[in-house]
Amino acid sequence: MNATLIASDPREPSTQAPEPGSVILSVRDLRTSFRTERGVVRAVDGISFDLLSGETFGIVGESGSGKSVTCRSLIGLLPTPPAVTQGTVLYNGRNLVGLSSRQMQMVRGAHISMIFQDPMTFLNPLMRVGDQIAESLQAHTSMGRRERMAAALLLMREVGIPGPERRIRDYPHQFSGGMRQRVLIAIALACRPRILLADEPTTALDVTIQDQILGLLLNLQREFGMTVVLVSHDLGVIAETCDRMAVMYGGQIVEQGDTVTLLTRPKHPYTQGLLRSLPGASTGKYLTPIPGAPPSLIDPPAGCRFLDRCPLAMDQCRTWHTELLPVGPDHLSRCIRHDQMEYAND
Amino acid sequence: MGRFGFVIPRLIQLVPVAIGITIITFFLIHLIPGDPVVALLGNHYSDASAHALRAALGLDKPLWNQYLIFLGNLLHGDLGNSIYYEEPVRDLIFSRIEPTVWLVVYAAALSAIISVPLGMLAALKRDSVIDQAIRGFFLVALAMPAFWVGIILVLIFSIHFSIFPVSGFGDTIPSHIEDLFLPALTIALSFGAVLIRSLRNSTLSVLRADYVDTARAKGLPNRVILGRHVLRNALLSTVTIFGVNIAFLMGATVIVENVFALGGIGQLLVSAIQQRDYAVVQGITLLIAFFVIVINLLTDVAYGLLDPRVQQ
Amino acid sequence: MAYEALDSGSVPLPSTAEQVTRRRKRLIPSWPLVIGGVLLLVIAAACLAAPWLTSYDPSYQDINNPGAAPFSAGHLLGTDAPFGRDMLSRILYGGRIDILIGLGATSVTVIVGTTVGLIAGYFGGKIDGILMRIVDIFFAFPFLVLVLAIIAMLGPSLLNMFIAIWAVGWVSYARIIRGETLVVKKQEFILAARTLGYTHRRIIIRHILPSVISAALVFSMADAVGNILLGAALGYLGLGVPPPTPEWGSMIADGQTYMVTQWWVPTLPGIAIVLVGISFSLIGDGLADILRPQG
Numbered sequence: 033m034n035a036t037l038i039a040s041d042p043r044e045p046s047t048q049a050p051e052p053g054s055v056i057l058s059v060r061d062l063r064t065s066f067r068t069e070r071g072v073v074r075a076v077d078g079i080s081f082d083l084l085s086g087e088t089f090g091i092v093g094e095s096g097s098g099k100s101v102t103c104r105s106l107i108g109l110l111p112t113p114p115a116v117t118q119g120t121v122l123y124n125g126r127n128l129v130g131l132s133s134r135q136m137q138m139v140r141g142a143h144i145s146m147i148f149q150d151p152m153t154f155l156n157p158l159m160r161v162g163d164q165i166a167e168s169l170q171a172h173t174s175m176g177r178r179e180r181m182a183a184a185l186l187l188m189r190e191v192g193i194p195g196p197e198r199r200i201r202d203y204p205h206q207f208s209g210g211m212r213q214r215v216l217i218a219i220a221l222a223c224r225p226r227i228l229l230a231d232e233p234t235t236a237l238d239v240t241i242q243d244q245i246l247g248l249l250l251n252l253q254r255e256f257g258m259t260v261v262l263v264s265h266d267l268g269v270i271a272e273t274c275d276r277m278a279v280m281y282g283g284q285i286v287e288q289g290d291t292v293t294l295l296t297r298p299k300h301p302y303t304q305g306l307l308r309s310l311p312g313a314s315t316g317k318y319l320t321p322i323p324g325a326p327p328s329l330i331d332p333p334a335g336c337r338f339l340d341r342c343p344l345a346m347d348q349c350r351t352w353h354t355e356l357l358p359v360g361p362d363h364l365s366r367c368i369r370h371d372q373m374e375y376a377n378d
Numbered sequence: 379m380g381r382f383g384f385v386i387p388r389l390i391q392l393v394p395v396a397i398g399i400t401i402i403t404f405f406l407i408h409l410i411p412g413d414p415v416v417a418l419l420g421n422h423y424s425d426a427s428a429h430a431l432r433a434a435l436g437l438d439k440p441l442w443n444q445y446l447i448f449l450g451n452l453l454h455g456d457l458g459n460s461i462y463y464e465e466p467v468r469d470l471i472f473s474r475i476e477p478t479v480w481l482v483v484y485a486a487a488l489s490a491i492i493s494v495p496l497g498m499l500a501a502l503k504r505d506s507v508i509d510q511a512i513r514g515f516f517l518v519a520l521a522m523p524a525f526w527v528g529i530i531l532v533l534i535f536s537i538h539f540s541i542f543p544v545s546g547f548g549d550t551i552p553s554h555i556e557d558l559f560l561p562a563l564t565i566a567l568s569f570g571a572v573l574i575r576s577l578r579n580s581t582l583s584v585l586r587a588d589y590v591d592t593a594r595a596k597g598l599p600n601r602v603i604l605g606r607h608v609l610r611n612a613l614l615s616t617v618t619i620f621g622v623n624i625a626f627l628m629g630a631t632v633i634v635e636n637v638f639a640l641g642g643i644g645q646l647l648v649s650a651i652q653q654r655d656y657a658v659v660q661g662i663t664l665l666i667a668f669f670v671i672v673i674n675l676l677t678d679v680a681y682g683l684l685d686p687r688v689q690q
Numbered sequence: 691m692a693y694e695a696l697d698s699g700s701v702p703l704p705s706t707a708e709q710v711t712r713r714r715k716r717l718i719p720s721w722p723l724v725i726g727g728v729l730l731l732v733i734a735a736a737c738l739a740a741p742w743l744t745s746y747d748p749s750y751q752d753i754n755n756p757g758a759a760p761f762s763a764g765h766l767l768g769t770d771a772p773f774g775r776d777m778l779s780r781i782l783y784g785g786r787i788d789i790l791i792g793l794g795a796t797s798v799t800v801i802v803g804t805t806v807g808l809i810a811g812y813f814g815g816k817i818d819g820i821l822m823r824i825v826d827i828f829f830a831f832p833f834l835v836l837v838l839a840i841i842a843m844l845g846p847s848l849l850n851m852f853i854a855i856w857a858v859g860w861v862s863y864a865r866i867i868r869g870e871t872l873v874v875k876k877q878e879f880i881l882a883a884r885t886l887g888y889t890h891r892r893i894i895i896r897h898i899l900p901s902v903i904s905a906a907l908v909f910s911m912a913d914a915v916g917n918i919l920l921g922a923a924l925g926y927l928g929l930g931v932p933p934p935t936p937e938w939g940s941m942i943a944d945g946q947t948y949m950v951t952q953w954w955v956p957t958l959p960g961i962a963i964v965l966v967g968i969s970f971s972l973i974g975d976g977l978a979d980i981l982r983p984q985g
Contacts, residue, residue, distance in 0.1 A: 109594055133600070141597030148595075153588035156607055157687055158614065167606075168596045203686045219596065398827030402836075409843035521967025523919050525926045526942055526960035529949060533957070537950055629832030633923055637946075647835070648927050651842040663839045667830040674830075 050085040050226070056259050057083035057106075057144075057227060062119035062129070064098075064105045071330040075101040077283035079119075080356070083227070088253065088260045090274030090291065092267055092306070096326050097280040099263045103229045105129075106261075107144050108136050123227075142172040145220035149232040151212030155204035161215050162188075162200035168222035187218040192248055210241035214248065221252060227259045234269065246273055267306055271295055276362070279303050282327050282337035285356065289363035299365035299373060301342045336366070344369045384682050388675055395671055403664045404448045407656060408441075420461050420654055457664070458657035462650070467661040471643055477547045477558075478642030482631055484558050485565035486620070489627075493570035494616055497577025498609075501585060512574070520571035524630045528564040528637040535560060545639040561638045565630045572626050573619055580615035584608050614684055621677025625670045632666075723976020729969035733962075737785035746776035748783040749934045757952045770941070770955045771948040777955070781962050784936035787848070789966060791921035792914040795855040799917075800910045802856070803863025808894050808902070810864065811871025822868065828861040834920060838929070846929040855917055866909055870902035904981035911974025915967045922963055938963050 050056050064076040076098045083089055093099045104110050105117045106128065121128040128139065148154045156164060165187055166180040175183065181200070188196035191214040204212055213233060220228060230249065234242035250273060253260050264270055270277055271291060278288035279302060287300040298304045305322040324341035327333060335350040349368060356364040410417045415428050415437060432438060436447045457467035500512040536544045548557040585608060593603045635644030643662050650658035682688040736743060755763040757771030767777035810821040840854035874880065875898065883893050924930040925939025933940065938959040945956030
């Protein structure tokens, strides 16, 4: 099925499908802050990465690390009085930061889509499921109602909802959690976007369903040549699905690069800490959680933000204005002692 | 039955409350200090009539027996007799009920027209000057006695500008609409003050809802999001907010009727109190309470029809 | 009995007091609270100090100046018609009744309603069912109508007004506090207290009450406004305190006949009611600000 997008801004350069492996989205120095009663919260404090067409890119971090805010900042989905986003998000030669809301509306859903964590609250309880899927098509295409509903039916089949003819007129509460997430995916994919942002898509689901949904996402990605950004606090999920990944802490990326390399020989103590705190880590019988708590994002410390919890911390870390250092081919780390890390399996 | 299946349990739940209402209303008469028969007969007291009344009400029988007699009468539509007007209470009420019905409907409609859009606007423009102005206005309105608001409105519109009449109900339908405007507006301002916080909050929670995020992520224009996702969902709770507060509307109606001398059952109630016409007081109180629980039931039904999650 | 020895407050339980202390560290806890509080104090003080603020007796009829306009004939707020009684003194003396109603009626209903709500919410089951059913029944009556009916039976007087409001007004608190109790009951520190063998009475009073009382206090301000309006309405309808005691509601009723020519007679008492009502509302908003749980 080919949905012709009429909503693309005519001033945009050609929207030909990009070469697999080429840079489809380029983020440079993305910063998002919130004005609150207690001060300015710097939720995302200078993030840069490239997204390659066709890949699955993972962002992992604790709650409060800024990973969800990053996702939402890419398509301007934050309430703008308290939130301010700066920096560059380059897509198709244009910076998405600073687009007018009308222009942003043309990008969302059609070029870049997003799916969220809890499918129950993210679907309108008063609208039929089929209408919610077709709504995306109504906004971005010139399809008539019959065409849209036929397309919605097809989409429901693609995401693996059994008996879509019967279910297309059902309401969200009539679906199970896993099925609802499939509906959300159908909504996101309706206009065949180039990029899919998935913010903790499986966190609210049963473990058995999680695998199904992840599998579905990967299949759909392959089939449509989509690029997927997968955000999760679960390192296992990222490890299983992502080609490249970034680790976020305290509003910054502390390590990024190829997944296998990163997870077998991490070059940042935080990443290593995360790995060690997984059950089944080879360090022994006990779980070793990372002691301490994440820093406040209102007045972040000048030096390394992981300082208080880092086993490798030294005086220099306090004053070093951290930056991402290249530590290997396509591997960056924000740790000044990256070459002194020890590995249990050496 | 299908879609209306959920009504049956609600209807059944209504019965104990209805019975409770009759019990309270029954006990009202027994609050009267002294001999109830003397009080009930007032100026018409005579040994013969006292004897007859005592027998009819069963006042020499135990309390629960009296209640059953009362309930029995009620189920036959017998609300007792008015001492002052010398007619059955039921007939008296029916002859005076028209202005009240008009006023209640009119006031409800005006309240909706005024407070629903303002509540939604306040939520949309949260914390802005408009929001604070709306909330400030209704904060002050909440402290204004309805009867005083009525007088002020009359001062401004009837006396100063001579647009609306000072009192009265009118004889024709157009005159009803004209004469009832100020009373209905008075009630709408008081009622609005009670409703506005809930209306604003329900719109706010819809605006914050996750499914609005999904709608934005789809790239829908704001106009569509507001109309299709926000408005519909916010209006749903509006039905409940109105229904739940219906008792307040009735109370305000009673007062305002007296301010504007509209001749409805609110005015009848007050004059009955002044004339010690206890049966009438009892009857009107009962009627109003029943009206409230019926409206509550209808509100539940309406909500059930509008919210697909209810019809399981 | 042995457990009594353990009770030295050693189980650390959060309380409203702690939350309030955290908030008070700011210099002015809450603007509405301050403004409302000051306003109410000024008005109440003025009404109490009436004998010193005005030389006129509220019943004194200045027959030479009936219906005098404000700032004329030696009367700051004018006089009423047709009696020529000084408006300022009637408003000040009348305020005593209305403010008394606000405070007196509300304080009893808070206590009774909160108690019922705590019991219903804490014990649940049949007790809850019965109590809440009674509450539902009361809620079917508009408060004004039921109060009117009770006063109809008992006869109009200030005391009967209190009795009527007490009999009817507690139900709102019962519902609110029951809801709050249900929430608090599920929290873990209650489970801990039960495990320690604390009596129901101790748990309710020491551990649940502090958490739910803020809801009652905030609502009591709105309730006070409602009771004042209710009292004024009764006065307006002629069912309040008998004349010649001044009361704002009855003053408005008296003035209504003369509103065309002496607009101030019904208007000024109403403004007084509004000011008192606003002050209570502001205090309520301020309390809600302060007592709102942080985070």
